[in-house]
Amino acid sequence: MHPTDFSLRGALDALAEGAISSEELTRAHLDAIERLNPRINAYITVTAEQALARARESDARRARGEAGPLEGLPLAIKDLFCTEGVRTTAGSRILGNFVPPYESTVTANLLRDGAVFLGKANLDEFAMGSSNTTSAFGPVENPWSRRNDPDARLVPGGSSGGSAAAVAARLALGATATDTGGSIRQPAAFCGIAGIKPTYGRCSRFGIVAFASSLDQAGPVARTVEDCALLLRSMAGFDPKDATSAEVPVPDFAAACARGVRGLRIGVPQEYRLDGMPTEIEALWQRGLEWLRAEGAETVEISLPHTRYALPTYYIVAPAEASSNLARYDGVRYGLRVAEADGDLRDLYERTRAAGFGAEVKRRIMIGTYVLSAGYYDAYYLKAQKVRALIRQDFERAWERVDAIVTPATPSAAFGMDEKQDDPVTMYLNDVFTVTANLAGLPGLAVPAGLDAQGLPLGLQVIGRAFDEETVFAVGAAIERAADFRALPGLRAGA
Template sequence: MAGLTGKTIAELRDGFRAGEFSAREIATAFNDAVAAARALNAYTVETPGDALAAADTADNARNRGDLQPLSGIPLGIKDLFATAGVDTTSGSNILKGFKPPYESTVTLNLRRAGAGMLGKLNMDEFAMGSSNETSAYGPVISPWKRSDGGNAALTPGGSSGGSAAAVAAGLAPGVTGTDTGGSIRQPAAFVGISGIKPTYGRCSRWGVVAFASSLDQAGPMTRTVRDCAIMLEAMSGFDPKDSTSLDLPVPHWEAGLSSDLRGKRVGIPREYRIDGVPEEINALWDRGIEWLRDAGAEPVEISLPHTKYALPTYYIIAPAEASSNLARYDGVRYGMREQGSGGLEGMYAATRAAGFGAEVKRRIMIGTYVLSAGFYDAYFNKAQRVRALIKQDFARAFEQCDLILTPTAPSAAFGLGEKMSDPLAMYLNDVFAVPASLAGLPAMSVPGGLDAQGLPLGLHLIGNELDEQGVLNAGLAIEERAGFTARPEKWW
């Protein structure tokens, strides 16, 4: 049953329900694929028994005629989601070996929908990174290679790098990711898959290790737009344990899928034509505009004037919130403890020095600085005011259009090690993705084509608040017209 790992969630679900194969056959095929692909370093923990147990439950449920939406579907879970009794480390040494006694709401929702777990997926430490190189487990290696014959190891993007690589390499039909400033969308673009960040509050943050609480949002990463809709339905829902959770019914996104965009207006922001972006990125953007026009939409030029301030705003607010959230890792209650010298404060310092990586330390220090006396108004409060202006820009734009189309990232995947020495160059990877995160809007990346080196490029759709359906429908329209079927040639 080797062909099972090449199928989408929808194909697996429908084939399983039709009796073409069993859930155990599906789980076994993916377990075998995971075990054979350790060279990619996509998984930090493998849980084949969990996948098989859920599969047996699904097979029994099929015999009884009592199936759930994701019965028979094994998934990969980003290492940011608490999974009861299974290592949840957020890619950090400071949480190595931590096994929470509780389950995150998102993974609990997926389990209730019938899904099993293949394992925990590698990620940038505490989700701080764009290349999966800050992980305490080492970098994930993209399954893609450049077509010029070079053998350089490429990044799958970050922070959801393990998630992206797992879907692209056929190690999971779908995975969870999280997106604080582009960490679902940028890796999805780098490996040629789809990924959606829903409206802030659609998916509960309870049991998800916090980076920046006003920005963090969970979402699915899959091969197709339809699969994203299927997974997002299962992941979403009101959670009283999360004070930012939206108390709204979950729409039937899969049933509402339609690539007919007649009557829709698609905004093209003039500020996103950035100097220095490779011409093939802009050329793909132009093709995307024509694909949406072909689907019936009317392209209109819009302005998002505060876009140029989005990255500096993000890199004040996110580190500030991180410095507060990561203060809980002190060596007292859980995780690593280093004794140090000088009593309690010495233990705190020694634990954090040994447990946190360089990028996490950098962001904690930035965040602590901008929150400190004398700088709070100059940096943090000013950034919050600019964030409000960015959100206002989007509100005004959506008076003129229904959706916004941009590139997902300013380049294709780059080589591991190419940008680690220059944090600013790394941060620029999220230049197109960050504004939607600051505004809390739903946004999605769908594959649009390949660059001159044979590497995937993504197109980025932004919707108004709560309009995941519009984003998914436009993504489906692009998916149908792009006809992207490229897959990495297996070398691992």
């Protein structure tokens, strides 16, 4: 087996047995990055020397019997997480040279448990996008390709496309990601890997560059459901530096993966059957439900009646919060500054933000500023918050009847970089199956479950009760076992 083909669990076992060292594992991934990253652009910054030094330290700790839960595992870190002494850009020109003097809580937790950071993964600018084409550092290419058009360059999904592409292409064993409206689950589905957005508050947001504060949540992407469980246990935990962090126990998520689904009631929301949805996605959904029934679960038809309003609600709430959060990038305190020698303060703001922000970020700032403005706040933002409460109530009623909900993860497989890009509304529709979990603050897991007619991966989504990621992992692992998804992208290390 090539060193980059390990799962996280497999790598941990190999390291424990002495079959490979962290330095060897890390060097193999760095060699793969050097070979493939110029093509797929999954990393903005590669920290090779730092990674090798930490790998050697990790091997020394293991030799002393001091190995942590993730000891020696090479990971990619989405470039939205502040990393002390390492450039953090958020995929934007305005933060192009920002080097944080502190570490985000999530990445600090991973370092505490022995992980090795390979570098910072590319993303849609400020996490705004569903294609990873809005990054100021160029688009990320999906390592998968279509059977009938292998030369077409496909998107990896967004905003965590760099994280997902790095894992799928074997340029990292796992990666951190963030999810505001589907930005973990959609890229995971497009790239044929697993990814979970945990319950809002499960992981600290301290040190993560903010997009929409009431929606953003960190989570992992990895090759398997169990790998995601291993990463999430290290990433999660209460943090007094984050007022939205929940003081709840962090269970052994990996143990839940073997729990099975016998006796569970699985909800099937009728509102997720969309007009025009590809028949192969509907067929995969039904196949997934059959797999769960065969394992002893019961499927129950349910209704989430306000789902139809979720997408417009999200695209009012998220831009409004982005407008507020991004007001801090003014060219005064840090990041890019553009100004004429004789310009006034307003001129400084205008020139800096015009040069520093890309088109999609500007679009969302303008939408957000509009819906928060005098005369429109009640008509748009306040109404959206009321609808958000109704969406949350729909789920609360559903939990009276079911233990988890299973839906498609995305309305299509990965699309081409030259497709959909000139129509923002069409792009926003990629989040149609995922935004509800963010609006309600619930955990959602994407699991690769099949291929479309062009050989591209398709995923199923499992949604669970707040802080019941264990049931989500149990259901996801059952789908994973039944699907036995072994297809690999053509563009990967060791291929």
